[in-house]
Amino acid sequence: MVIIGGGVGGASIAHHLAKLGERDVVLLDRNELTSGSTFHSAGLVGQLRSSLALTRLMMDSVELYRTLDCGWVECGGIRLACTPEREQEVLRQVAWAKTFGLPLELISPAEARELFPLMSTDGVRCASHLSSDGYLDPSLLTMALAEGAREGGCRIFTHTRVTGIDVDEGGAHPRVRGVQTERGAIEAEVVVNAGGMFAAELGRLAGVRVPVVPFAHEYLVTQPFRERAVGERADHLPTLRDPDLLIYFREEGGGLVMGGYERQSAPWALDSHFRDAIPADFNGRLLEEDWPRFEEIAKNSCRRVPVMDEITVTRLINGPEAFTPDNEFCLGETEVRGLFVAAGFCAHGLAGAGGIGRVMAEWIVKGEPSTDVWEMDIRRFGPHFRSPGYTLKRAREVYETYYDIRYPGHERQAGRPLRTSSAYPWHITHGAAFGEKSGWERVNWYESNVPSGDQSLRPRGWAGMHWSAAIGAEHAATRERAGLFDESSFSKLEIAGTGAAAFLERLCDNHVARDVGAITYTQMLNRRGGIECDFTVTRVEEELFSIVTGTAFGNHDLSWIRRHLPDDGSVRATDVTARWACFALWGPRSRDILATLTDDPLDFAYMRMRDLAVGDVPVRALRVTFVGELGWELYCPTEYGAGLWRALWEAGREHGLMAGGYRAIDSLRLEKGYRVWAADMTPEETPYEAGLGFCVRGSGGFLGAESLGVGAGMERVEPDRRLRCLVLEDPRSVALGNEPVRVNGDIAGRVTSGGYGYTVGRSIAYAYLPVELEIGSGVEVDIFGEWVAGELAKEPLFDPKGERVRG
Numbered sequence: 057m058v059i060i061g062g063g064v065g066g067a068s069i070a071h072h073l074a075k076l077g078e079r080d081v082v083l084l085d086r087n088e089l090t091s092g093s094t095f096h097s098a099g100l101v102g103q104l105r106s107s108l109a110l111t112r113l114m115m116d117s118v119e120l121y122r123t124l125d126c127g128w129v130e131c132g133g134i135r136l137a138c139t140p141e142r143e144q145e146v147l148r149q150v151a152w153a154k155t156f157g158l159p160l161e162l163i164s165p166a167e168a169r170e171l172f173p174l175m176s177t178d179g180v181r182c183a184s185h186l187s188s189d190g191y192l193d194p195s196l197l198t199m200a201l202a203e204g205a206r207e208g209g210c211r212i213f214t215h216t217r218v219t220g221i222d223v224d225e226g227g228a229h230p231r232v233r234g235v236q237t238e239r240g241a242i243e244a245e246v247v248v249n250a251g252g253m254f255a256a257e258l259g260r261l262a263g264v265r266v267p268v269v270p271f272a273h274e275y276l277v278t279q280p281f282r283e284r285a286v287g288e289r290a291d292h293l294p295t296l297r298d299p300d301l302l303i304y305f306r307e308e309g310g311g312l313v314m315g316g317y318e319r320q321s322a323p324w325a326l327d328s329h330f331r332d333a334i335p336a337d338f339n340g341r342l343l344e345e346d347w348p349r350f351e352e353i354a355k356n357s358c359r360r361v362p363v364m365d366e367i368t369v370t371r372l373i374n375g376p377e378a379f380t381p382d383n384e385f386c387l388g389e390t391e392v393r394g395l396f397v398a399a400g401f402c403a404h405g406l407a408g409a410g411g412i413g414r415v416m417a418e419w420i421v422k423g424e425p426s427t428d429v430w431e432m433d434i435r436r437f438g439p440h441f442r443s444p445g446y447t448l449k450r451a452r453e454v455y456e457t458y459y460d461i462r463y464p465g466h467e468r469q470a471g472r473p474l475r476t477s478s479a480y481p482w483h484i485t486h487g488a489a490f491g492e493k494s495g496w497e498r499v500n501w502y503e504s505n506v507p508s509g510d511q512s513l514r515p516r517g518w519a520g521m522h523w524s525a526a527i528g529a530e531h532a533a534t535r536e537r538a539g540l541f542d543e544s545s546f547s548k549l550e551i552a553g554t555g556a557a558a559f560l561e562r563l564c565d566n567h568v569a570r571d572v573g574a575i576t577y578t579q580m581l582n583r584r585g586g587i588e589c590d591f592t593v594t595r596v597e598e599e600l601f602s603i604v605t606g607t608a609f610g611n612h613d614l615s616w617i618r619r620h621l622p623d624d625g626s627v628r629a630t631d632v633t634a635r636w637a638c639f640a641l642w643g644p645r646s647r648d649i650l651a652t653l654t655d656d657p658l659d660f661a662y663m664r665m666r667d668l669a670v671g672d673v674p675v676r677a678l679r680v681t682f683v684g685e686l687g688w689e690l691y692c693p694t695e696y697g698a699g700l701w702r703a704l705w706e707a708g709r710e711h712g713l714m715a716g717g718y719r720a721i722d723s724l725r726l727e728k729g730y731r732v733w734a735a736d737m738t739p740e741e742t743p744y745e746a747g748l749g750f751c752v753r754g755s756g757g758f759l760g761a762e763s764l765g766v767g768a769g770m771e772r773v774e775p776d777r778r779l780r781c782l783v784l785e786d787p788r789s790v791a792l793g794n795e796p797v798r799v800n801g802d803i804a805g806r807v808t809s810g811g812y813g814y815t816v817g818r819s820i821a822y823a824y825l826p827v828e829l830e831i832g833s834g835v836e837v838d839i840f841g842e843w844v845a846g847e848l849a850k851e852p853l854f855d856p857k858g859e860r861v862r863g
Contacts (some may be wrong), residue, residue: 074208275315547610
């Protein structure tokens with residue numbers, strides 16, 4: 057195994073590989089260890105992050121740092137709230153932290169000042185305090201990790217630049233074979249690109265795109281100005297963040313380190329095509345001080361810590377850091393087998409390095425990580441991120457809005473529009489409010505439908521921020537008459553070949569190799585029985601299967617499938633998303649509408665496919681639903697899409713058809729209890745835990761079956777928790793996800809997804825809770841600091857017998 061990059065990330069991976077017993081590991085660095093971005097890190101370690109997975113990595117890091125000689129100072133951390141909106145964010149974070157044991161507490165401005173006496177409380181409404189946060193020395197940490205790796209047998213070579221990555225293109229799958237260096241070649245079955253800001257350049261050596269962009273990031277260091285005790289009596293200041301002023305602080309001896317995120321970002325070392333072009337000799341170096349760009353940060357720091365206006369600055373540190381287009385790490389195996397990436401740490405790699413090393417070592421040795429890291433998986437980046445220009449636009453927006461509050465439904469604007477459906481012009485002329493996912497412009501709702509909605513149904517607080525009365529109108533129209541939805545962004549994969557049927561039977565937990573025309577809802581599992589993919593499979597021909605999965609999951613699911621393809625070429629897997637438009641026609645009048653456009657019989661059953669002529673358009677009609685109503689997903693070649701949409705719209709007008717968006721779909725699916733991958737189920741949950749045991753074929757024989765106890769002579773493994781449906785007493789209090797759920801006064805789980813059901817008139821939430829809880833049991837959900845009462849409900853809430861989908 058070869059790890060390229062001797063920063064904190066590469067050293068941590070080597071350290072954890074050694075802990076797993078791997079002895080044949082080589083760590084290479086182009087210069088000295090820490091000579092990339094690591095040496096100029098500000099050193100703060102904050103654990104509470106925007107996602108559960110990332111927070112877990114930070115918590116793992118702190119546990120490791122406590123055991124190392126790395127200058128770890130567990131001084132605690134404070135986060136201030138200076139606006140009503142930020143106060144709501146802090147309340148939400150305090151509630152969220154309860155679900156995974158972080159000792160985050162809500163404190164007053166006065167209590168914050170008691171902990172950090174240098175601060176002014178002007179404008180501060182409240183704060184949070186996490187006693188286990190801290191800071192450390194980045195170089196000491198890297199050296200401690202490297203020493204642990206050496207003790208485990210890892211060989212470390214500095215001043216050894218990698219000049220090539222060998223890839224075997226023969227056979228069904230490209231596979232890494234080793235690296236070329238200035239000192240010679242090294243054969244390797246695994247190569248890890250932990251190159252930091254050089255990761256994109258290293259990726260190009262293997263023909264792999266790593267979407268990271270170097271940005272200049274600044275902070276200053278002051279001269280000592282205060283007396284403080286030393287040794288056991290050391291009175292450490294906690295770290296301090298004021299996101300409303302874009303700033304952070306930590307102590308540095310008797311002085312301070314202060315930095316932040318500028319509104320005017322500075323991408324660095326890019327060529328005329330926006331591709332990274334870092335000088336070959338840029339090792340252990342900093343950029344020139346850029347005081348004009350830092351001016352706003354410096355002025356803000358004086359407002360919060362007045363002494364900053366009087367003390368002397370020793371130095372302004374300006375160093376490049378690699379940022380990704382969504383401000384999450386870039387981890388995992390690439391399309392080249394055996395070639396892994398651990399890069400794009402977005403200026404908080406030091407905080408996460410311990411957890412990153414653990415996850416990556418597991419991934420390399422065991423084939424998959426033990427925790428869900430989808431939000432950091434390199435497979436989340438679709439082919440559009442091969443464009444350096446698009447990557448830069450997205451990464452710039454992420455940097456410049458780093459401290460902004462992310463309300464539910466917040467839509468980024470950079471690089472839009474990029475991917476549009478064939479009906480996009482129609483959507484614009486009819487008042488569509490668009491969202492974006494994986495580069496696709498998707499209709500959230502239509503402003504033209506607002507007059508048909510009820511403004512009094514707006515949820516309280518954050519859930520009502522990016523909301524429209526049109527959502528309820530589109531929901532009701534689908535339940536009562538018919539709704540028309542553009543689902544062209546859904547990812548569509550084809551699995552073909554003589555071995556396709558047997559291959560899918562090995563990977564899917566349900567029986568998918570049925571007769572031609574059959575549609576099967578299924579999952580693909582990992583070795584632990586966790587849900588890696590969730591989609592429908594249609595047998596189109598004897599040797600051709602069509603998979604439809606979520607917009608954001610196509611690249612992930614295709615990568616998972618390709619990873620398991622046989623080497624004999626008997627199975628081919630292809631992404632055909634761009635070839636097909638997809639429009640969903642759902643509702644009790646959908647058959648009446650479709651019948652006016654085709655002479656073909658519409659008597660085929662639920663979960664069946666048939667080819668039809670709809671108007672003038674050849675259509676593949678799938679009798680499926682994600683809203684719990686009679687209807688079809690209608691697929692046609694993209695060039696026919698605009699014509700098909702127009703035909704459906706004109707035919708449906710006399711039947712009360714309403715065009716709808718994805719927000720209505722989400723409300724409709726919640727009432728029906730349909731799950732969403734990456735929220736209600738992840739690689740950490742089994743089908744039995746997710747309430748999808750009906751998909752698991754009892755005969756076994758698929759990946760993950762043994763872990764479930766499924767197969768001849770095996771005893772099924774019963775879960776101790778299961779995804780359960782909750783309804784809240786207050787319909788205007790809507791859970792957004794990750795809120796703690798309390799039963800009999802104790803935290804019992806957290807919300808996976810939630811929303812308002814316009815037909816049932818209830819606030820709905822789903823959460824993993826103990827299986828022994830009975831229907832009707834009382835629960836409480838913490839929504840922005842208020843415990844809202846509710847109860848465990850029998851699901852589905854709407855049409856429990858499933859009569860409408862088969863109507």
